[in-house]
Amino acid sequence: MAPASPSTTTSPLPTVPGIKNIVLVHGALADGSSWAKIIPLLQASGYHVTAVQNPLTSLADDVASTTRALARQDGPVLLVGHSWAGMVITEAGDHPQVAGLAYIAAYVPDAGQAMGEVAQQGPAPAGGQNMRPDAAGFLTSTPEGVVADLGFDLTPTEQQVFIATQQPLAAAATMEKVRVAAWQTKPSWYLIARDDRTINPELQRAMADKINAETHLAPGSHLLVLSQPEAVAAFIQEAAQKAGAQHKS
Numbered sequence: 314m315a316p317a318s319p320s321t322t323t324s325p326l327p328t329v330p331g332i333k334n335i336v337l338v339h340g341a342l343a344d345g346s347s348w349a350k351i352i353p354l355l356q357a358s359g360y361h362v363t364a365v366q367n368p369l370t371s372l373a374d375d376v377a378s379t380t381r382a383l384a385r386q387d388g389p390v391l392l393v394g395h396s397w398a399g400m401v402i403t404e405a406g407d408h409p410q411v412a413g414l415a416y417i418a419a420y421v422p423d424a425g426q427a428m429g430e431v432a433q434q435g436p437a438p439a440g441g442q443n444m445r446p447d448a449a450g451f452l453t454s455t456p457e458g459v460v461a462d463l464g465f466d467l468t469p470t471e472q473q474v475f476i477a478t479q480q481p482l483a484a485a486a487t488m489e490k491v492r493v494a495a496w497q498t499k500p501s502w503y504l505i506a507r508d509d510r511t512i513n514p515e516l517q518r519a520m521a522d523k524i525n526a527e528t529h530l531a532p533g534s535h536l537l538v539l540s541q542p543e544a545v546a547a548f549i550q551e552a553a554q555k556a557g558a559q560h561k562s
Contacts, residue, residue, distance in 0.1 A: 332412055332557035334386040335549060337364045338379055338405075340396025340419070341482035342454060342463075342475075347395070350542035351549070358550060361386075369482045372400055372428075372489035379405040386410050389560050391553040394419050395538050396512070397482060399520075400428050406495030413556030414499050415549055418506035418535055421520040424494040428487045435516025438462075438509070451481030462510040464536035471539060500559050501526040502552040504537075504545065511535035527555070 335355055337348045345364035355362050365382045367375040379401055383390055389412040394402035399419025406414045420431045443458020454463055456476045464472055503521035505514050507530055521528045529551075531537060531544040538545050 332389045332391050332553045332560065333359065334361050334388055334390045334410075335363070335553060336379070336382050336386065336390050336392050337362065338375075338392070338394040338398035338401050339365065339367065340394075340398050341369060341452070342479040343395075344478075344480050346478075347536075347538055351538060351546045354542065354546035355549060360550075360553065367398075367401065369397075369480055369486070371483055371486050372404070372491070375401045375486075376405045380408055383408045383410050389557070391415055391549070391556050393417065393549055393552075396420070396535065397428065397486075400431075400491060403494050403496060404491040406499055407493045411495065411499060412560040413552060414496055414501045415552040416501065416503045416521070416526065417545060417548070418504065418509055418512055418517060418537060420512070421496065421503075421524055422491045422494065423523075424492065424497075425490050427490045431520070432512075432516075435519050436513045438511050438513045440510035446484050447481065450484045452484050452487075453479050453481050462535075464534050464539065465510065466508070466534045466540045467536060475536070475539075496524040496526070500556055502548070502555075503528045504548045505530045506535055506537045507532050509533075509535045509537075527552075 339347045345366045348364045352362050365379050367378045390410045391413050392402045392406050392411045393415040395417040399416050399421050422431050440462030443454045444452045459476050460472050501524050503526040505517045533541040
């Protein structure tokens with residue numbers, strides 16, 4: 314599949330028969346509620362949506378949790394991952410139920426790569442080094458990092474809620490290597506966060522190009538799943554429609 318020219322997705326699309334199951338996988342520091350603005354938009358278009366609650370204790374644990382969610386689906390699935398979850402869906406996407414992969418400002422590893430390696434393959438992000446480990450080796454962002462970089466386009470209330478509810482990621486998880494790269498055999502889509510200060514947009518574009526993903530562009534910070542829900546929902550719906558058409562052909 315040849316990559317399409319980048320475009321900005323703006324409004325949700327009507328559902329098309331084909332893939333009705335969408336499984337959403339949250340990033341680091343987040344949980345399934347990070348999709349709260351997007352889920353109603355997808356459901357209103359007739360999709361069956363499952364938001365995974367991953368433990369963030371290891372890559373293997375997150376893959377196992379996502380795989381359990383995939384096994385509960387009753388047909389083909391579009392598997393969607395934000396940020397860290399790009400690592401998760403790359404491996405979990407090898408599940409036979411998965412018909413397509415959708416990456417949202419996400420890391421895209423090759424088989425045998427860890428997140429730490431992928432992050433070093435492109436230009437550094439514009440934001441500062443905001444992640445801090447605790448005594449148990451779990452990472453969270455500083456409040457300043459959330460406000461200035463990670464979610465600079467959220468409302469002040471949303472920023473403070475994110476700071477209070479962020480779920481730590483095990484630092485060791487960033488060095489775990491994926492065992493298989495599902496994008497090698499499954500069609501893929503990628504939504505670049507144009508103003509991302511956490512994963513450089515140039516790195517996002519390079520990762521999308523590497524996997525021949527159909528690439529879209531949306532304004533917003535790394536947390537565009539919170540700040541740009543309409544654009545993200547439209548991107549997911551378009552990917553689901555196209556993955557469904559390819560799955561049936």
